Amino acid sequence: MLDNLWLGLITVLAWKHLLFMVAGAFFGLWIGVIPGLGPVMAMAILIPVTFAMDPLSGLLMLASIHAAGTYGGSVSAIMINVPGDPGSAATTFDGYALARQGKVLVALGLSVCASMIGGMVGVVALIAAAQPLAEIALTFGPPEYFALALLGLSVVAAATGGSVFKGLLMGCLGLAVSFIGTDSVLGFARFTFGVIELEAKIDFVPVVIGLFAVSELMMLMVRGGTISESGKLEGSLWDGIRLVFAYPLALLRGIVTGIFVGIVPGIGAVTANLLAYAIERRQARDPSRFGKGAPQGVIGPESANNACVTAAIIPTVTLGVPGSAGAAILLVALTIHGLRPGPALFTGSTDLIYGFFVGLIISQLLFAVMGVLFTRWFAVVTVVPSQVLAPALLVISLVGAYAYQQQPADVVVAILFGLIGFAAQRLRYPVIGLVMGLVLGEMAETAFHQSLQISDGSYRIFVSRPLSASIIALSAGLVLWPIIFRRKGS
Amino acid sequence: MTKAVRAWADVAMASALGAYFVYQLAAASRYPPEPALFPRIVGVAGVLLAVAVVVRALAQTAAAGDRLELRRAALAVAAPVGFGLALWLLGYWVASLAALIAFPLLLGFRRMGALVATSAGVTLFFGVVLAYLQVRLPRGLLFERLLGG
Numbered sequence: 001m002l003d004n005l006w007l008g009l010i011t012v013l014a015w016k017h018l019l020f021m022v023a024g025a026f027f028g029l030w031i032g033v034i035p036g037l038g039p040v041m042a043m044a045i046l047i048p049v050t051f052a053m054d055p056l057s058g059l060l061m062l063a064s065i066h067a068a069g070t071y072g073g074s075v076s077a078i079m080i081n082v083p084g085d086p087g088s089a090a091t092t093f094d095g096y097a098l099a100r101q102g103k104v105l106v107a108l109g110l111s112v113c114a115s116m117i118g119g120m121v122g123v124v125a126l127i128a129a130a131q132p133l134a135e136i137a138l139t140f141g142p143p144e145y146f147a148l149a150l151l152g153l154s155v156v157a158a159a160t161g162g163s164v165f166k167g168l169l170m171g172c173l174g175l176a177v178s179f180i181g182t183d184s185v186l187g188f189a190r191f192t193f194g195v196i197e198l199e200a201k202i203d204f205v206p207v208v209i210g211l212f213a214v215s216e217l218m219m220l221m222v223r224g225g226t227i228s229e230s231g232k233l234e235g236s237l238w239d240g241i242r243l244v245f246a247y248p249l250a251l252l253r254g255i256v257t258g259i260f261v262g263i264v265p266g267i268g269a270v271t272a273n274l275l276a277y278a279i280e281r282r283q284a285r286d287p288s289r290f291g292k293g294a295p296q297g298v299i300g301p302e303s304a305n306n307a308c309v310t311a312a313i314i315p316t317v318t319l320g321v322p323g324s325a326g327a328a329i330l331l332v333a334l335t336i337h338g339l340r341p342g343p344a345l346f347t348g349s350t351d352l353i354y355g356f357f358v359g360l361i362i363s364q365l366l367f368a369v370m371g372v373l374f375t376r377w378f379a380v381v382t383v384v385p386s387q388v389l390a391p392a393l394l395v396i397s398l399v400g401a402y403a404y405q406q407q408p409a410d411v412v413v414a415i416l417f418g419l420i421g422f423a424a425q426r427l428r429y430p431v432i433g434l435v436m437g438l439v440l441g442e443m444a445e446t447a448f449h450q451s452l453q454i455s456d457g458s459y460r461i462f463v464s465r466p467l468s469a470s471i472i473a474l475s476a477g478l479v480l481w482p483i484i485f486r487r488k489g490s
Numbered sequence: 491m492t493k494a495v496r497a498w499a500d501v502a503m504a505s506a507l508g509a510y511f512v513y514q515l516a517a518a519s520r521y522p523p524e525p526a527l528f529p530r531i532v533g534v535a536g537v538l539l540a541v542a543v544v545v546r547a548l549a550q551t552a553a554a555g556d557r558l559e560l561r562r563a564a565l566a567v568a569a570p571v572g573f574g575l576a577l578w579l580l581g582y583w584v585a586s587l588a589a590l591i592a593f594p595l596l597l598g599f600r601r602m603g604a605l606v607a608t609s610a611g612v613t614l615f616f617g618v619v620l621a622y623l624q625v626r627l628p629r630g631l632l633f634e635r636l637l638g639g
Contacts, residue, residue, distance in 0.1 A: 034619075165542045172536040173507060176514055179529045188525040191517055218566035221597060388605065391569065391593030392612050395586045398573055399616060403625040408578060415570045422567070427500050445528045 005127070008354030011056065012362065020057045021359060024064030025366040029374070031065075032072020032084045034400055039069020039085060043329045055337035056352050060359040062333055063313075066326040067360070068367035070269060070309050071115045074302055075371070078107045079381050080227065080393055082213035086204055087269030087305045089435055090277035092212055094290060094297025101293055102228040102235075104382045105375060109240020110298040112371040114251060117244070118303030119364040121255045122262065122310030127357050130314045140264060142450035143462050147471035148264070149444035152271055152436055154475035155278040164479060167433045170424070174437020175444070177202055184446045197409040204270070204438050206401040206410040207417045211431045213397040214418025219425060220390045227382040227389070237375050243295050250280055250296040254303030261304070262311025269305040269312075270439050274432055276304030310360060317341050317353065500547035508540030565596055581630025586613040 011017075024046075031042040042065050050058030073085025078095035091111065098107035140148075153171040180191045181201030192198040220227070244251060254276045261272035280300035281290045290297050309326060316327040317334075318341065331341065339345060345353050381389065401414035424431050455461035463469045515533040518526040569589075576585035590609035599605060620627060629637075 163543065163546070165539050165546065169504070169507060169536065169539040169543055172511070172532050172539060175532045176510065176529070176536065179514070179532070183525040185524045186522060188522060190521060190525055190529065191514065214570050218570065221566040221569065221593075222562045224562070224597075385599065387594045387597040387599035388608060390597070391590055392608070394569055394573060394593070395589050395612070396616060398570065398577065399582060399586065399620070402577070402628065403620050403623070406626055408628060411574050411577060415574045418570050419567065423499075423503055427496070427503050429503070448528055449524060 001127075004350050004354040005358060007351050008356070008358040011351045011355035012060070012359045016054075017057050017060055017355075017359065018362075020053070020061040021064045021363055021366055024061035025068040025363060025370055028065035028068030029072040029075075029367060029370050032069035033076045033378075034084060034396070039066045039072070040326050040329065042069055043326060047329060047333060050333055051336060055334075055339060056355050056359070058333055058337065059330065059352075059356050060363065062330055063356070063360055064363040064366060066309055066330075067119055067306065067363045068370065070306055071112065071367050071371055074111045074115065074305075075108065075378050077212075078111060078298075079104060079378055080213075080389075081216040082393065082397060083208060085269075086208045086435075086439075087273050087309075088301075089208055089212060089270060090273045090301040090432065091298060091305075092216075093277060093432075094292070094294050096216075096227075097291060097293040098298070099227055099382050100229050102230045102232050102382070103293065104228065104379045105233060105237045106235035106240040106243065107293075107298055108371070108375050108378065109237040110243055110295055111240070111302045112237075112368050112375075113241040113244040114254065114299045114302040115306040115371075116364050116368040117251060118255050118258055119306035119310050120361055121303075122259060122307035123357060123360045123364065125259050125307075125311055126314050126317075126360070130318050139467075141465070141468075142447040142454065143465050143468035144471065145447035146444055146451055146462065147468040147475070149440040149447065150475045151471050151478075152275060152440050153433070154478045155275060155282070163428075166429045168479070170429050170431065170433030171437040174434040174439075175441045176437075177207070177434070178438050178441020178445070184442055185449050195409075197407065201442075202413055202438070203405065203410070204435065205404045206413040207438055208435060209397050209401045210414040210417025210419075211421035211424075211435065214394065214414055215421025215425055215431075217390045217394045217397065218418065218422045220386045224386055226385060233379055233383065237372060244299055247296050247299050249283075250299045251303050253279055253283065254300035255307045257300070258304035258307025258309075259311040262308035263314050268439075269308045270435070272304040272308035273301045274436055274439075276300040277432075306364070310364075313360075317345060497547050501544050504540045504543035504547060508537055508544070511536030511540060562597070565593075569593055577628055577630070579631050581633050582617060582627040583613065584630065586616070 027046070028039050028042055032039055043062050046061065046065065050061060053061070070085060070087055073083055073088040074091045074095070076082045076084040077088040077091040078099055080099075081092045081096040083089045083092055095107045095111060098104065098110075153168070153175075176191075178201075180198055182189050182199050189199045257276045257279060258269075258272045261268070261275065277297060277300060280294075280296045281287050284290060284294065284296060312327040313330065316331050334341060334345075339349060339352070398411050398414055401410045402408065404410060420434075421431050423429075424434075451461050452459070461468075462472060511533045514529055514536070518529045518533060521529075573585060573589045576588060579585075580588070587609055590612060591605060594605055617627065
């Protein structure tokens with residue numbers, strides 16, 4: 001193993017590979033910051049460019065875009081409450097709260113350090129345990145996937161604070177939104193109100209832009225002033241970086257959550273980010289600090305999404321099953337260059353695969369260095385008057401929603417969910433539940449039907465398998481615990 | 491917002507969500523069994539949860555929130571809707587430039603020189619970036635009609 005890593009290091013240190021990684025990290029960071037244009041879009045745009053490159057350069061450039069773009073999404077989530085990429089949705093809760101306190105540099109320090117460590121540990125997991133972890137993921141059948149979706153919704157509903165009923169209601173609304181369009185079982189168009197565009201389903205990018213960007217900008221217009229309520233910048237980037245090491249358990253929990261979610265194909269960084277936030281809130285001695293700038297509320301989600309992004313490469317290279325949309329593009333790049341995922345990749349193309357692994361570690365360092373270099377520029381946004389900032393960001397967000405698929409209907413969706421998010425924020429409905437329901441809806445429904453097909457229509461399948469039964473019991477416990485606990489307390 | 495207004499707003503929001511779930515149940519009754527099953531389960535859960543939230547909102551009033559300034563709130567709601575309509579009718583360039591000048595003026599920003607320069611800069615920068623990323627910017631219904639006929 002060490003010999004292979006040494007070989008990989010020598011391979012990757014060639015100037016051309018480093019140059020493409022720097023270019024990828026730079027491009028990914030700035031694209032990641034723009035709402036709607038996430039790292040997946042940037043990778044998709046540049047994939048034709050990699051056809052003419054040698055396989056390792058192409059893969060490293062795409063991987064650098066993926067890592068830097070995921071971090072870039074967190075930068076705008078912290079600065080302006082607009083996740084550049086849906087995988088940073090939960091970072092808005094405490095990251096933006098810190099920005100409003102004038103501590104945007106501290107929040108960016110927390111984010112860059114937690115993201116870098118999360119990404120690096122994800123790569124180490126990839127190197128050390130790629131094959132055994134992928135085999136564990138393979139033991140998951142449809143009932144376990146359904147139970148996981150249920151767990152995701154329950155954790156979010158129970159841990160976001162406020163009313164559990166409101167959390168679950170928003171989760172149901174998210175599921176209801178995921179039903180709109182052609183269903184995944186029979187291809188039947190449902191709940192489309194006769195609008196043809198809705199048959200293609202509602203994508204979660206315009207929904208996230210609406211819920212987090214448009215609604216928050218509406219709040220900013222109402223509130224006035226600047227994002228930083230004091231109009232000044234307090235604290236430094238290094239304060240944030242130091243703070244990460246004051247919460248090692250939050251970092252560890254985020255990384256484990258990210259790796260676990262990453263190795264299970266099809267779940268992705270959005271779930272890892274939201275789940276890590278919910279876990280941190282649940283673990284905290286004083287949950288009331290969450291949403292008001294708790295450092296763990298940034299450390300957990302940020303380490304989780306970057307660990308997830310790298311861990312998602314595990315099933316991609318070992319089984320040919322992509323763990324996320326970004327990993328799917330890497331799989332396409334591998335295939336285009338004539339490389340077949342599986343055990344043969346580790347024995348037949350040793351220099352390439354271990355060069356890729358070492359390059360992934362370097363790409364984490366690259367985006368962290370760039371993040372540190374550009375932080376001051378990013379931070380200035382939080383002291384710009386809202387009268388200018390809010391309209392400018394509203395235009396950018398809605399044009400970003402359009403640019404994602406170049407569909408005018410996405411602008412309508414973003415505006416509609418902006419209005420829903422505005423009302424939800426005013427009335428303390430947790431919008432995170434809606435996003436989680438939308439993200440997990442299709443997976444939950446497909447797994448639900450597949451499970452019933454396996455069991456000839458018997459619902460017992462969900463409780464007769466030990467793994468799915470345990471996960472469902474955990475979900476029920478998470479929902480019932482706060483209701484019973486609060487009732488006893490009152 | 492006063493406590494009473496907030497409680498009634500809570501009731502209205504939960505009722506609206508409950509009404510959507512009732513629609514979901516009614517619409518699902520016309521679908522084949524498989525596509526209808528999961529929406530039915532979620533629909534029933536949604537109606538029950540909406541009822542629970544309505545009952546709680548009626549029983550107890552939530553903590554009072556900060557006062558909304560009516561003019562700003564109206565503008566906040568109108569801004570995304572107005573920009574969406576302008577984008578559809580006038581296209582990216584005119585709609586973005588107009589919105590970036592009009593909204594700050596309505597919010598009370600009065601430095602015209604800085605405003606025009608910022609608006610033109612932001613519109614131009616994103617127009618160029620999106621064009622470089624091969625995003626076909628909306629030209630607007632009016633301009634398409636004019637150019638088409």
